[in-house]
Amino acid sequence: MxxxxxxxxxxxxxxxxxxxxxxxxxxxxxxxxxxxxxxxxxxxxxxxxxxxxxxxxxxxxxxxxxxxxxxxxxxxxxxxxxxRVGNIERTLSIGFVASTLYGKLPTIIRRFRLEHKNIELTLHEMTTMEQIKALKEGKIDVGFGRIKHEDPYIRRIVLREERMMVAFPVGHPLSELASSVKLKDLVTETLIIFPKSPRPSFADQVLGAFIDRAIQPNKILEVRELQIAIGLVAAGEGIAIVPASVQRMKRDDVLYVELDERHTVSPVIFSARLMDKSDELSSLLQLIYAIYDAENIPHIKEDL
Structure with missing residues (x-):
């Protein structure tokens, strides 16, 4: 055989x-x-x-x-x-979902480059599901995503759970009257979700939060990516639920309001091939934990 x-x-x-x-x-x-x-x-x-x-x-x-x-x-x-072992030049190929760029990923990449100048880093923007496929095909070595999709060949470590917030256009009554809102307050709004495809995606996490509470938005608008969703919010086309780190996308025409709901979080997930326990990956994971510790960011520690 x-x-x-x-x-x-x-x-x-x-x-x-x-x-x-x-x-x-x-x-x-x-x-x-x-x-x-x-x-x-x-x-x-x-x-x-x-x-x-x-x-x-x-x-x-x-x-x-x-x-x-x-x-x-x-x-x-x-x-x-x-x-990888046979390569004289050490490399690390990283896949990431766009929303992680508003969190600590840029800091992590910058620090890793400074501390490991002999390792060449390459970055690839791709959805969580694309990352899993790319890992199995050897196209990337590690992925940073948000969807809890299990695969027998992939090791997935939940780094932390990030709060969700609501992005409103400036002047929206809900953004001015309250410091926080509930999902039931949003059912009459046009809900802008992203990405449109492939699924499952962050869009399904948002819709799942409504389903868990037995409520349904009156109107849903699907768009290709986060930046388009925020742009449409600014234009007054609807509201969007986003990870809290997206607040760092500074705009004068968008306001972010706390979502007052338990368990409405989006995980940041570190993915690698099941058997890959290379020094590069271990160093990257330890650096992430060191940054989280230094900035008092709640997280879960797990070894490769």
Whole structure:
């Protein structure tokens, strides 16, 4: 049994169709069918229920699929980490969601560059879901996101929970009458959420806060990114719920008001490949905790 057999099997199991799996793998269907048949002969069990449309896994197939995924994930980790060890020039590729730039990420990056001048940093703006995919493909080494999406190949550390606030246009009655608001006060407003895609995203965290309280905004406007949402708030097109650090985006035409609700927070999450415990990542994580400690920012400490 070779790794290619596992890749072929996983593709068929996920596509539930030999034709689509062969297109995904860029091989002809007859050789793919033969490889799966040889795998079943070697194992001495049937992995697929023949004749089912779409294809279904047998009980043995489901067991084999779960473990094949783990083995392929470990093989990918091994490849990426070996390449890193073999590089004479040390590099660290970082993915981030745009909203983290208004928090401590710029400080973290600047400090890390000063303290580790022999490590070349590259930054890539991408959504949390894009980060997970990029980590598994070896395109980035660490991600800073906000969505609690579990993946068996990714280690995720919640650094802290950031409060949410409401962005109002200047002159809005709710922004002038109260120092804080509740979600029920916002149901008659046009709620501007971001990003529009891909989902799940921060937009779903905001909508989830309403759903948890059995209320629904009357009108929802989806936009591509945070900056557009704030610009539309300034134009009086609606209100937006944002992480508290976005207040650092100084505008004379937008006011930020506390959201008086328990558990309306957005996490800042550090993501890395499950087996990657490199010195670069450990140093980055310890630097983050040192900055949080120095500035008295509540956080949760966890080692790689």
């Amino acid at each position: 070779e790794l290619r057999h596992l890749r072929y099997f996983v593709a068929v199991a996920e596509e539930r169709n030999f034709t689509r799996a062969s297109e995904r793998l860029f091989i002809a269907q007859p050789p793919l069918s033969r490889q799966i048949q040889q795998l079943e002969e070697e194992l001495g069990v049937s992995l697929f229920e023949r004749g089912s449309r779409p294809l279904k896994l047998t009980e043995a197939g489901r067991f084999f699929y779960a473990h094949a995924q783990q083995l392929l994930g470990k093989a990918a980790d091994l490849k990426t980490m070996t390449q």
